[in-house]
Amino acid sequence: MGVPRDTHSETLLRPARRSDRLSPFLLVYVLLSLLVLLGAMSTQNNMLFWLVGVAISSIIVSGFIAGPAMMGVRLGPMAPQRFADAGTATALAVRIVNVNRRRSLYALRITAEWSGPGGRVVSVRAGCAAVRAGRHADVPLEVVFPSRGAWRVRTVQIETTFPFGLSRKLLIFRPAGRVLCLPAAASVTRFSGRSPGMVQRTVSRAMPASNDGELVGLREYRPGDPKRRIAWRATARLGRLCVREHEPSNASTFWICPDVSLAALRDKTESAERTMAYVRGVAEQLERRAGRVGVWHPASGAASRPGDTASWRRLVAELGEQAPRESAGPGPGTSGIVVGPEGVR
């Protein structure tokens, strides 16, 4: 929703810049038209005069059709924060809103640029055939972010050469969305030094027997709730699935500590990135086992909120650029595991 106020809408983004550029075809077209004009004047051929008239009016009508239509282009809300996997295609979308009353938009070419860690830029293109008047269209973008980190949308350019390919009308938007790019999850069963069974046992031993805090009440079952939280008696009494709701307990959280220096994370060294890939792999594995997971980086003091998936994912993505301290980290008596570039220690 990171959009400045708009005249008509709080959520729609106006273009930061507009520009009209001449297409190379226009040069050919104008030269050809001039030749025809010379021919018409020399021969007094009225068919040629009329074709010259049509050629000139095509340029005028082209601007008349495309110009007002492009005045009504707004950028819809972009996902403020989204997670993506580094190195794999991520499906994103740009919402193009046509606030025109009558003019539809056609043949839009969208170019979105993201800037990421280390000043790297990723650019992706997509096309949109039409956006009817007063409607919007979500244009899918397949983006491959090359590395872990926070990728911010730098610009979204919308251009069109419609209707005749004579001029290029360009709108540049500067939306405020970002994508948090996680490293590709490394499998904890695949690192040297320990057998897979040993790793599994290590992780299992490290898991607390119960990760529930104080019981605060019952609530209706939601998809994804662990089965062991189902309150069977209440379910039987009420006739619908109910689960117990517990106060989050810091002590019941399983903490993962990446053993990597802040400098290495900033420099995105290979070992640091591999460590973060293991962190993600371990965290996801533990979460699947219904564990409450937190990530804590002692060197920077960054810590995710215990049991908050989005929080630890944010931390894994951004560690090194920012030091998000969303909680105090592990307290006394908590269990944890240290993950290094070679895997779980």
Next chain:
Amino acid sequence: MSKQPPARPPATRFAAGAWPVLTVAVAGLSYMVADPGSLVPLPAIAFCMLGRWVQRPPKPWHAPDWAIAVAVLAVIAYAVVVSVERGFEVRTFAHFMVLLAAIKCFERRTARDDGQLLLISIFVILSTAVSSSELVPGLLTLLYVLFVIIAAMRVQIDIVVPADDARPVGVARLGWTAYLLVGSLGFGLFFVLPRDILRSEGGASLAQAQQGVAAFRESVELGTGGLISSDETLVMTAEIVRRLPPSRAPRGRGGGPQEDALGHAVLRFRGRTLDQYRDGRWEPSRAVSEAINETIAVVGASSQRLGLFDAGTDDRVLVARVEQFAGASQGGTLFAIQKPSTFGAVSGDVRLAVNRIDRTIRSRDQIVTGLEYEVTSMVRSGDPPSFGVRDAVAPPPDPGYRAFAESILLPVGLEPDPLLRPQADDHAVVTLLSNWLRINKQYTLDIEPSPPGADPTLWFIRSGRAGHCEYFASSLALLCRSVGIPARVVTGYLLTEYDPPSGRYQIRRSHAHAWVEAQIGLDDWREFDATPEGVFAGSNGRSVNPLTRWLSSIETAWLSSFVSFDRGDQDQIRSRFARVFGGADTERERESRGASNRPRNVIAWILIGSSVLIGIWAAAGLFRRPARRGHPGIPPEAAAAVRELERFWKRRGTPRPRGSTLGSHARSVGPEQALAIVPMIERVAFAEGSPAELRTNKWVQRSALGEVT
């Protein structure tokens, strides 16, 4: 068991690629009509369609690259060879382009290829425009503009979204709108584009050449196609605006306009006279062609007396208003019915030249687009002497003519020798010779070649069975000369097609004709036509079916208002505008008045310009007005929740700064409820969540009531 409706076929490459091919097809057809002898576009169009057809899904096929390269080289070689052999011709260029389009259609299709096809079609349509200004190519060009507009729109869409990936997007309506705008603006520009600058003789020749070979010629060569033409292209229209005195018009005589069975006068538009004969070829003598041509004046709208003839009491005065289109004549020949006495140019000024020997008029300027003029003619019924003695004309070199003439005249008692024959018998002699030819020879358009080395005219008289008007005219003229009567061949047009709704004669290329003028008495040159009557069987309004008449009217309108549009018409339009705003009537008038009217005209043009600009501004404003105030991009529930959040933060004194996201602001200033609502808004905005959860959210409802502070 219900039957499932058939699935809508997806947009395919074939369907998307049809528009450029159609555009090329219309351009090619238009060229074929403009250049009837050209048949190459037809197979090329068929190949274009085939090329796109074989690329249809599910198993598209396209020619391998090497085959395309070979074909392109072959077409280039063809164009080079033909150009070297015949010189550069528009036809070769057009053929090259349509063949190139046919090859391109067999290439693996991309949107860029479609764009190139459109460019090729533009070149083909330019070839059409250079080749012909006739009605049908013109209408096809109008159709072409519509097709190319829609095709260009489709290509732009295909460039950004491949046709296979996209749902069909209808642009036909917008295409029509654009077509109307482009067409009307194009016509507007057509009317105001400056004429008469950069005009060159070469250009005029080109303009004349584009009309094809005119049926009317300034010379006659027997044994060639000559005046024969089956081309029905309209070259002139003529209206007899005055005919005095109507009751005294001579009927059915050789000396005056004949009349057909329906009572319409078979008038002749006299163009050039040919008085020198050699080996089957008639052309103007040196004296006629060089000596007397003089520019008498620049004649404008007011009729000017030519100083050739004065109307006698028995003269029949015909005033004809003629609209002569490009291609009607060669060398600027203007047409009049018999003897022109006054001339006035309706459209623009004409530098007029008068030939006092053969009594013809011509324009010193090339008639490039057309010319409208009014000419008064004297059709003499009596024989008052008007110039000097009888002209001396060389008798035919071959004595066979005289022998043949004697064989016709002597049996009826007419003296062939001019010294022994009374002058009063001259008319009878010419009429008898004319009738003999008309009765004994047949009219045909098929040329029967004369034996090599033989005089074609004498061969026709002696042993030919049929010929066309040139043979009859040549035979009569030479037979007349053989018996001492000066005679010459005249080329021009017959006025046989009368169009009652318009009240005008339609004169086409096929109406070109040759006849004879013989000097009867001392100095009265009269018309004689030995061609059998069948040649006069033109349409006269009753025999023409309504469709033909309707098409003829359209053709006339096209030629008179479009093809022949020129500087004079522009001045008329300007003067109408100027008259509305109180300015000068015409350019000439404006020049004569000097700068006195300039301020008023400037004001007028400022007013017109302002009106146009205001109209454009209003139209643009109409288009720019947004659909509604609100959030067209997201559901209203999400928009309402955003508004509530904004208001809430404002009430608390922590408004969201420009550029910060809802989420980050909620995290920084709270409260917890806002932090919980933001993901909800996002879900709803991105169509992942139900708007109901926002609508029923207690915090949003309470905030809306101002209960939350």
